């Protein structure tokens with residue numbers, strides 16, 4: 219059954235408090251967490267909206283029931299494309315990240331990794347995973363994906379660390395389940411998620427068997443502590459703006475000897491498939507980025523074009539060049555995602571995988587360009603986003619007429635529109651969440667270097683050498699892909 223956003227909120231509010239913000243343990247109805255909850259609520263509120271209903275819902279391949287797309291396992295190229303499309307369209311409405319894709323990407327990755335693990339090892343992870351998935355879909359759950367371990371000394375593998383807890387690991391195997399210890403950092407929205415799905419962060423070797431673990435736990439399970447850094451866009455009191463409802467939480471999740479029953483353990487010791495689970499979450503997530511990053515650019519493009527119009531310079535060549543640069547980045551990243559879906563392939567598990575090269579070049583291009591896009595917006599906007607009078611002064615009857623007189627641009631544009639537009643840009647360029655989004659633009663889903671490693675491993679440079687050999691007369695064979 220699909221939940222309403224109110225049911226999602228009420229379910230969160232019933233959870234045991236294990237979230238820490240600014241030195242205090244808070245309940246999930248704390249105002250600190252409301253921004254992220256507002257964002258995720260959109261994924262519930264818009265399921266029947268005409269513009270979204272075809273892309274925000276899907277048919278479960280397990281039950282045939284209508285479910286939220288963020289709980290769906292991609293069954294076709296069309297599914298992959300719809301996921302990318304809905305991500306872009308939702309992210310535009312929430313000023314950046316829709317925050318519900320991580321859990322979706324994790325279940326998609328695990329649907330394949332568990333399948334192949336069972337084939338080789340005779341384990342029953344896939345069946346257990348499908349039981350979990352059924353519950354995930356029936357209860358319309360929201361999950362964080364905790365992949366990024368704290369990692370300690372970056373030059374060392376998990377088993378080489380001087381402190382063995384630098385990567386999440388199994389410390390005890392029992393007849394009814396396992397006990398895990400360690401920590402994951404930079405985990406988006408874990409403080410407002412029903413569930414935390416854990417996958418390994420890197421390739422594992424046979425010496426890393428204890429670290430080769432994937433599982434899911436309710437986010438308030440005993441021993442789980444979530445230390446949350448929250449940020450919000452600045453909300454102008456008295457000047458209602460949808461931007462003002464947006465917030466985010468980035469979390470350090472500590473697994474302090476957490477018991478996980480076997481039904482919720484999806485890989486345990488099979489290091490090759492732990493590696494596959496890590497790899498596939500990253501693949502699905504990079505494909506998601508080809509939806510969300512174009513949305514971030516759409517937002518910057520929108521504000522950049524609007525302020526240029528208000529300034530009366532929209533049609534000048536210097537402005538055109540910058541807007542075209544933004545459009546080119548957004549659409550190239552999106553096109554890479556479309557290509558990744560179109561060249562996706564069906565696995566024996568039934569799940570469709572996005573094409574790896576296209577997903578990775580798309581994500582890399584987005585990551586390398588985020589700060590350039592901010593620079594373009596800053597250029598287009600002028601200096602006022604950093605120097606805009608506070609909204610209290612704008613609303614003060616004594617100062618408002620003066621601010622309006624001196625903020626005015628083109629005569630047919632009301633000064634309030636100029637103020638709102640600059641306020642919106644200030645939120646992107648000068649707020650704490652704007653800063654978080656910029657770092658996420660580079661590192662979320664894997665830093666550009668990680669995409670480079672993947673591209674190096676999967677791209678066929680040998681075929682390119684064949685082209686050179688043919689053209690240089692070294693070989694007469696027509697080069698083929």
Ligand SMILES: Cc1cc2nc3c(=O)[nH]c(=O)nc-3n(C[C@H](O)[C@H](O)[C@H](O)COP(=O)(O)OP(=O)(O)OC[C@H]3O[C@@H](n4cnc5c(N)ncnc54)[C@H](O)[C@@H]3O)c2cc1C
Nearest residue numbers: 363364365366372404405406657658661662663664665667
């Ligand atoms: C806002 C935000 C949200 C995020 N959300 C999530 C999430 O929901 N779930 C999740 O699992 N993760 C999430 N991440 C984590 C993200 O995937 C990581 O930040 C990213 O993978 C980089 O890892 P790191 O931060 O540990 O950086 P590091 O690994 O510390 O990298 C720092 C630098 O060191 C270099 N480096 C590291 N190791 C080596 C090496 N062995 N050799 C050479 N150079 C090296 C890197 O190239 C990089 O330049 C998020 C990150 C951000 C910023």
